[in-house]
Amino acid sequence: xxxxxxxxxxxxxxxxxxxxxxxxxxxxxxxxxxxxxxxxxxxxxxxxxxxxxxxxxxxxxxxxxxxxxxxxxxxxxxxxxxxxxxxxxxxxxxxxxxxxxxxxxxxxxxxxxxxxxxxxxxxxxxxxxxxxxxxxxxxxxxxxxxxxxxxxxxxxxxxxxxxxxxxxxxxxxxxxxxxxxxxxxxxxxxxxxxxxxxxxxxxxxxxxxxxxxxxxxxxxxxxxxxxxxxxxxxxxxxxxxxxxxxxxxxxxxxxxxxxxxxxxxxxxxxxxxxxxxxxxxxxxxxxxxxxxxxxxxxxxxxxxxxxxxxxxxxxxxxxxxxxxxxxxxxxxxxxxxxxxxxxxxxxxxxxxxxxxxxxxxxxxxxxxxxxxxxxxxxxxxxxxxxxxxxxxxxxxxxxxxxxxxxxxxxxxxxxxxxxxxxxxxxxxxxxxxxxxxxxxxxxxxxxxxxxxxxxxxxxxxxxxxxxxxxxxxxxxxxxxxxxxxxxxxxxxxxxxxxxxxxxxxxxxxxxxxxxxxxxxxxxxxxxxxxxxxxxxxxxxxxxxxxxxxxxxxxxxxxxxxxxxxxxxxxxxxxxxxxxxxxxxxxxxxxxxxxxxxxxxxxxxxxxxxxxxxxxxxxxxxxxxxxxxxxxxxxxxx
Numbered sequence: 001x002x003x004x005x006x007x008x009x010x011x012x013x014x015x016x017x018x019x020x021x022x023x024x025x026x027x028x029x030x031x032x033x034x035x036x037x038x039x040x041x042x043x044x045x046x047x048x049x050x051x052x053x054x055x056x057x058x059x060x061x062x063x064x065x066x067x068x069x070x071x072x073x074x075x076x077x078x079x080x081x082x083x084x085x086x087x088x089x090x091x092x093x094x095x096x097x098x099x100x101x102x103x104x105x106x107x108x109x110x111x112x113x114x115x116x117x118x119x120x121x122x123x124x125x126x127x128x129x130x131x132x133x134x135x136x137x138x139x140x141x142x143x144x145x146x147x148x149x150x151x152x153x154x155x156x157x158x159x160x161x162x163x164x165x166x167x168x169x170x171x172x173x174x175x176x177x178x179x180x181x182x183x184x185x186x187x188x189x190x191x192x193x194x195x196x197x198x199x200x201x202x203x204x205x206x207x208x209x210x211x212x213x214x215x216x217x218x219x220x221x222x223x224x225x226x227x228x229x230x231x232x233x234x235x236x237x238x239x240x241x242x243x244x245x246x247x248x249x250x251x252x253x254x255x256x257x258x259x260x261x262x263x264x265x266x267x268x269x270x271x272x273x274x275x276x277x278x279x280x281x282x283x284x285x286x287x288x289x290x291x292x293x294x295x296x297x298x299x300x301x302x303x304x305x306x307x308x309x310x311x312x313x314x315x316x317x318x319x320x321x322x323x324x325x326x327x328x329x330x331x332x333x334x335x336x337x338x339x340x341x342x343x344x345x346x347x348x349x350x351x352x353x354x355x356x357x358x359x360x361x362x363x364x365x366x367x368x369x370x371x372x373x374x375x376x377x378x379x380x381x382x383x384x385x386x387x388x389x390x391x392x393x394x395x396x397x398x399x400x401x402x403x404x405x406x407x408x409x410x411x412x413x414x415x416x417x418x419x420x421x422x423x424x425x426x427x428x429x430x431x432x433x434x435x436x437x438x439x440x441x442x443x444x445x446x447x448x449x450x451x452x453x454x455x456x457x458x459x460x461x462x463x464x465x466x467x468x469x470x471x472x473x474x475x476x477x478x479x480x481x482x483x484x485x486x487x488x489x490x491x492x493x494x495x496x497x498x499x500x501x502x503x504x505x506x507x508x509x510x511x512x513x514x515x516x517x518x519x520x521x522x523x524x525x526x527x528x529x530x531x532x533x534x535x536x537x538x539x540x541x542x543x544x545x546x547x548x549x550x551x552x553x554x555x556x557x558x559x560x561x562x563x564x565x566x567x568x569x570x571x572x573x574x575x576x577x578x579x580x581x582x583x584x585x586x587x588x589x590x591x592x593x594x595x596x597x598x599x600x601x602x603x604x605x606x607x608x609x610x611x612x613x614x615x616x617x618x619x620x621x622x623x624x625x626x627x628x629x630x631x632x633x634x635x636x637x
Contacts, residue, residue: 162542208430212258224289224415228412241288257305
C-alpha cells in the first residue's frame, strides 16, 4: 500500500524531473518491494552512501540544490529513501503524512483541472493508507478503504473552505513559481510582413476579459499591446520610450471597467482596451500608452483596468515625439514617398489625407490574404503598387510609411482585435488568432486617433478562408464521427462551457491571492487594514465548525443498537429483582446463574436471553422477525 501511494504521488512529477531521478525513484520502490518480499536488509552505511550520491547527483546536474527543479528532484529522491528505510508504524505514518506535502508539488508544474482531479485521487489514496495503517484489520479492500477516506474528506470540507477563504494570503497566487516552458504569445516585440498572418489558425487562448457593466461591441475591441515607431525598411520595432508621469497624461473620462485574466506568454507587456490610463498594480505606463511588468508573465496573471477617452484639446505633440514618429530610412521605397507627398498636397487637411488613403485601399484592387507574395526589397513599394495583397501587418506598415512620408506623425500598434463572448462565464475570450496590427495618426486637437487600414478593404476581396476561420475550431469533430446527429453548435457550446469552467478554476481557485481575498472581504465590510476582523472570523468559524462536528459525533454515538438497548433493559429488570449481575458476566453466564440460583426467574427470562444470544452471536435466517420477538418479550417483562 505504501509503495502504491508513493508511486501515485510521484507519477505527475516523473514527467518534469530529469530521467535519471525518475529512474532512481522507481528503482528505490522496486528494491523496497523486493526487500519486503525476500526479507533483505541493507546496512545503514550503504543506504547513507546512496543518499549522498543522490545529493551530489542533483547538485552536479543543476549546479544547485535550491529552486524549483533542483528542490523537487532532491525531495523526490529523499522521499524514496524514506520509504526504503521504513520499518515501523512510526516510519509508515511519517511517510504517509509527508505524502500530503509532496503531492501538491505537482501544482508547481501543472495547475490544470485534470491535475486537480488527479491529486484528489492521490489524496484519497493517502487517506486510505492511513486508515489501513490504523485499522486492526489492515488492508480490507480498496472499496472499503476508499469509502472511509471519502467520508473523512467530506467531513474536513467545511474547515478546508473556511481556511481557504479566510486564512491571510500572500501577494499573488500561491503557485507563482517561474516556469519558462509554459505558454507563449501570438505576437512578438517586432513586426515584419507575414508575422501576424501566420497566427490566424493558432487558436490558443491569449486572455479573457470580464466587464463590470456594459461592454463595447466586438468591432471596437482593440486590445493594445505594443507600439512600433522604429522602421528599418523591412521590420518595425519599438522606438525610444520612457515611463510616463501621471501629470503628463491628458485629462480623460472613464468608459469601461474590466478585469483581464492573462495566460502565461513569456513576455512583460500587458494588453488593455484602448485607450489606456493608469497602469494596474505592479506595472508601468509608458509614454506610448503601453503597459509593462518588471518580470515575465510565466503563470496565470489577473489585473483590473479601465478604458478611457482622452481630451487632447490644446495638447501639442512634443518635438521629440514628433521626430520619433516621423522617422523613415534615408532611402528606399521612393515611389510610395512621392505618391504620399502628392496626395497630401491635394488634401485639405490631415483628416482628408487619411480618408483619401483609405479610399484607395477600398476602391482599388487591394485584397486580404494569408498567402501574399513574398517581398524582400522595396517592401512598401512592392506591396502598394504591385502585389496589392497582404495581411494586417502589410496594410498597417504601409499606411504608417505613407503618413510619415507626407510629414504626418504616425505609428504601428499591435495587439488583438475582437473577442468571442462566452455566455456561460460572462466573459470575452481573446485567442492568439485574434492578433492584429493597426495604426495611430496624430491629428492636432484630436491627439492620437486609431486608424485600421485593414478594415477599409472591400469585404468581397477578403480571402474566403478568413471569413470562416472561426468555424475551423470545430473541424476536428463532425457529426458522422459520433455515429449520430449532434445539435447545431453542440461542440462550440461544449468548448465554451469547458472554457468557463477553466476560467473559474484558474482565476477563482488557483489564482486566489491577496487581491482576490481583499476584494471578497470588502464586499462583507472588512477592509484590507482590518486583519484582526479576519482573525476573529477565522477563529469563530473554526469553533462553530468544531461544535457542529462534535454535536454530530455525540448524536451519532447516542444512537444505540436496538438489540443492545433491549438487552440492557432486560438486565436492569433482573437487577431490580435483586439479582446480582457482575459487569464481566456475559449472557450465557447470566443464564447459568439464573438456572442455578433463581429457578423461578430462569423460566421467565431464559427465552429472551436465548433470543439475544442468537441475534448477537449466531447466523440466523430471519433476523428481523427474531428481533421483533425479542423486543416483544422484553416489553412483556
